[in-house]
Amino acid sequence: MTELIGVLPEVQGLKITPDARDGVATHFAAIRAAAEEAAELPLDDTTEPAWRFEA
Secondary structure, three states: OHHHHHHHHHHHOOOOOHHHHHHHHHHHHHHHHHHHHHHOOOOOOOOOOOOOOOO
């Protein structure tokens, strides 16, 4: 995760101050965990993507 935070400013043109890096790393870890959980949801072959999502 720290490698990503190290190159992210260069790639995306973002400024991440040294004192904010721990917070950014914490949020990236949460995003990654949520993405991994969503990727494990079972979908059958007939499932089609929704044209609109409402929460």
